[in-house]
Amino acid sequence: MVLGVRRMARFAAATALASSLAYILVAAGTASAQTPPAKQDRMVVDARELVYDNDKKTVAAVGDVQILYQGRTIEADRVVYDQAGKRVVATGNARITEANGTVITGDRFNLTDDFRDGFIDSLRVVNPDKTRFSAPRAERTDGETFVFEKGIYTACEPCKDNPERPPLWQVRSARIIHKKAEQTIYYEDARIEFLGVPMAYIPYMSGPDSTVKRKSGFLAPKFLNTGPLGYGVGLPYFLNLAPNYDVTVTPTYLTRQGLLGQAEWRHRLVNGSYSIRGSGIFQQEPEAFLASPLGPRDKDFRGSIETNGRFFINPRWTFGWSAAMSTDRWFYKNYRIRNESISSTTYLQESISTAYLNGQSSTAWFDMRGYYFQPLTSSDWQKQQPVVLPVLDYNKRLHKPSFLGGELSFNVNITNLSRDAAAFSELPKQQTYLITTPSYSLYDGCAVYQKSTCLVRGLAGNVARATAEVSWRRNFIDPLGQVWTPYASLRADIFSINPNTTKYFNANVATIADTSDEVFGRAMPAIGLMYRYPFVAKTSWGTHIIEPVAQIVARPNETNSLRIANEDAQSLVFDANNLFEWSSKFSGYDRVEGGSRANVGALYTGRFGKDAFANLLLGQSYQLGGRNSFSAGDLVNTGLNSGLDTDTSDIVARAQISPAKGFFLTGATRLNQTTYEMQRIDAAATYSNSVISTSVGYGRYEPQPELGIVRRREGLSLNGSVLVAQNWRLRAGVLFDLDKYKLDRENFRTAYASFLTNGGVAPAYPNTGPFQTASTSFGINYTDECTVFDVSYSQSYADRQSGATKDSRTVMFRLELRTLGEISYSQNLDSSSVGDGVSSSSTR
Incomplete structure (x- = not known):
């Protein structure tokens, strides 16, 4: 017997008919046939039609079915409940939305009456973090274990224009087992495919699911290869000891030097966190490095320890530290050890350890700290x-x-x-x-x-x-x-x-x-007075503000300038930024500006339309009375050759111009007060939009012989990137050392004169040219919602302070698959070059 009931309007479980369906659907799993369902088990049913079959003991909801039950939403064209078999079958556009946002779709759902277990055909699962599973058939058991037969996993979104096209990458596995209780996904007989093409085979692997933030297990391996170390591979293991502390242990085997051990401890407390990292190795071939004092050949054991921490005493006060120590100055470079405390330039490398106590309020600031410096170059x-x-x-x-x-x-x-x-x-x-x-x-x-x-x-x-x-x-x-x-x-x-x-x-x-x-x-x-008088003009093409500025500061003469040890004011750059500085133009506290001085200038600000603007400053400084502090050099001659060491200073200027959105021109210069020759030039042009980004920088600084700088420094940098296709971006950069050309010529002339004087043969003229590259780099990057792929090449000057004799050339590779991990690798193409304490015979 079949009983049909036609309903064109929505109805809820509170109605008699829907209550009957709710009762039938939940009775087998929650209560006896005579016991009404508990209040928390009530469901809301929405359908166009309910069909009862008393002979088969089934009830069916037909047409745009939507069932809300225990936080889940079940949608389908037809849902049939078999009271005898205690099964629920959903067919036609079947879809389950879990309480956490996971969406499960399939051609046919065959589930138990409490929706915990069952089979699903043509399964597709989309998790809240946009990760996806699919399989021709899947089974859910115990309400928490999914088994995907011939399953596919990916974190990539399907192509909008062609959803059937394979994603950029996916893991295809004979079986994928997702155990929610363990928060773990297991892959059996898995292979990683890129655009549907198999690239790697992994017999067995496992990883945390999208609900996991921290879980013990192996991380992505690390690879390295250098002449003195040989080939090396490190396999980090992360040990999640508790929600607020963990340990990562990374053994790295190196074919020439043996086993490098690394461990990192991290601990988060209520008011802060800290970490401790340690590294060490008993070297198998110390002879791969130079002898002391140019290298660490005399050391069998080498290692380092680093620690960082920051704690909040209260909302205004914090204390913390960042410290690093190593057995020798070459260890971090030789073994590619991460050290966040390293401050590095081409010719200055040091590890800076510090501890501090800091307090702030809306009107006050306090900071107390200490420093320890460890040099990392041979000449320090x-x-x-x-x-x-x-x-x-x-x-x-x-x-x-x-x-x-x-x-x-x-x-x-x-x-x-x-x-x-x-x-x-x-x-x-x-x-x-x-x-x-x-x-x-x-x-x-x-x-x-x-x-x-x-x-x-x-x-x-x-x-x-x-x-x-x-x-x-x-x-x-x-x-x-x-x-x-x-x-x-x-x-x-x-x-x-x-x-x-x-x-x-x-x-x-x-x-x-x-x-x-x-x-x-x-x-x-000191006493002083500053005067400004802005003039504003509005025209049809913009608003203009012209502001003459004059400042006078009277002080007595500076005393004891030759007796102090100038430790924190050795750097002095006179430019438009400190032209009107009230206290002192010296960079630190050890020196103080003395005498009476007047600073004058003119400032222009203009706005044109919606995005364009211009800002210009031109000024000069005058020593009016007393002794000029900048003409009296201290133990390091700070102030001399600065442009302030004469009664009438050099002229300084600054310009910032943006003629269009995303386009910026900046420049600053210092001109000799009598010859108007440029003593310093800093200029840059940048442009950026969604497709292209480019910048040009130029700097030129005249000699300052009394500071130990006897030649002009000049450089030109070019950098840019361009979006060549969707998600693909090319980038390149070059830094030209324009002064090296002049230095090569001077060295050649000196050598040439020496050879002629001694009756020798003149050397060949160096083929250098005016554009000598200090560094170059280029690379390609792909980034989308699931993948980051990057390959780059870089070349830089030989770091002669660390013993290098050849330029360094490095290729770097990085691949990050979202949720699976990251693999990176770098290779020095000049492994035979001497540097960083490495012996020239270290390679084989």
Whole structure:
């Protein structure tokens, strides 16, 4: 007997008919036939038609069926419940949406009455993180285990235009088993396919499912290959000990040096986190490296330890650290050890360890920290590196104090440092300064200190300074729109210098500092006034603001400039950015600007249309009275050759122009005040949109012989990337050392003259040309929602400070498959080159 009921409107389980269906559907799995379903098991049913078959004991919901039950939503063209078999069969566009957002679709669902177990034909599963499974047939058991027969897994989205086309990559497996209770997916007889083409076969593998953030197991392997190390492979194992701490152990086998062990501990606490990393190896072939002091050949065991941490004491105060130590300066480079504390440039590489305490509020800032420096190049000497402990900075600003108005600020700095050996270098001469001849002298050619020919980079012994400054300034705007800003400050410094005059080979070091007067002080009051008068004009093509600016600051003469150990103010670049600096144009606290000075300039700002703008500044500085601090060099000659060492300074200018959206032009220069020759040039042009990104940079800096820089430095950089196809981007960059051409010519002339004088044969003229590349790089990158693929090539100057004699050329490869892991590899194409303490006979 068949009973048909036609309903064209939606109805809920609260109605009698839907309640009957709900009761029938859940009775077998939740209660006896006479027991009504529990309140939490009620379901909402929506269908066009219900069909009862009393003979077969079935009830069917037909037409746009939608059932809401226990957080799940079941949709299909037809859902039939077999009361005798306690099965639910859904056919026609069948679809289940789980409570967590997982969507399961198939041609036919055959499930138990509680929807926990069953079979699904032509299964497709889309998880909330957009990962996907598919299989011709799948079975779910125990409500938590899915078995996909001939299953396919991918994290790539299907092609919108052609959904049947294979995704970029997928894992095709004889069986895929997803155990939700274990949060693990197992793959049996798996192969990884790219665009449907098999590329790798893996008999068995497993990995966490999309709900897992942390799970013990093997991570992606790491590969390396260098001459002194041989071929190496590392297999990291991640051990999830608890939700807030874990350990990663990475044994790496190297064919020449043996087993490199690495371990990392990470621990997250309520108010912060920290990590500790350690590496070590007992080398099998130490002879692959240079002998001391140019290499680590004398060391059988080499290793390092690094640690980082940061903790929040409360919302305003934090403390933390970043520290790294190694058995030798070459270890990080030789074994490709990650070290976040390394600060690196072409000719300066060091590991910086620091610990700090920091506090901030809306008006105040406090920072106290210490530093330890470990040099990582052959030419540096640990005894010349300072230990800085502590450095304390405090700044407090009061806005509109009741008795003055304006802004009142307080600054405090305390610095204490010590080193074992003095660091000083000889002022080089043009004809002998050849970068092609590396030097490993501890004193860089200044083996005996001479005050007239040597620059003191740092004193041996202990140096301490305490600085306190209070300053005030306030803006007044008169009825004409003129802006007047008076300024006043008072600064006091106390120095304590206790030089070491007895150690490390140099008796004349005692002449660097006067040991009879170890403690001295200075005070520097200042008053000043700044005047600005903006003129605004509006035209049909833009808005223009022209603003003349004049500033005058009166101070007494600077004292004790030749007695201090200038540790933090050795860098001085005079440009438009510090033209109107109130306190001092020196970069640190050890030096302070003295005498009376006027700074004048004109500022232009223009806006044109919606996106275009221009900003220009032109100015100059004048020494009005007193002694010019920038003409009195200290132990390192800071201030000389700066453009401020004459009564009338060089002219500085700055420009920022954007003629269109995404297009920026920037430039800055310093011009000689009499000849108008450019002493410094910094210029850049950038353009970027969704397809192309490009930049051009140019820098040129004239010689500063009194600072030890005897030749002009000039360089040109070109960088760009272009989207060549969807998701594909090409990039390239080159840095030209334009000055190397001039240096090669000078070296050739010197060598040529020497050969002719000695009756020798003239050498061949070097074929260099004006565009010598300091570095080049190019690469290709593919990025979409599931894949990152990157291949790059880079070449850079030989790092002669670390012993390298040839340029380095490196190829890098990286492949990241979302949810599966990442594989990366780099190869130095010049493995036979000498560098980083490596012996020239280290390769085979």
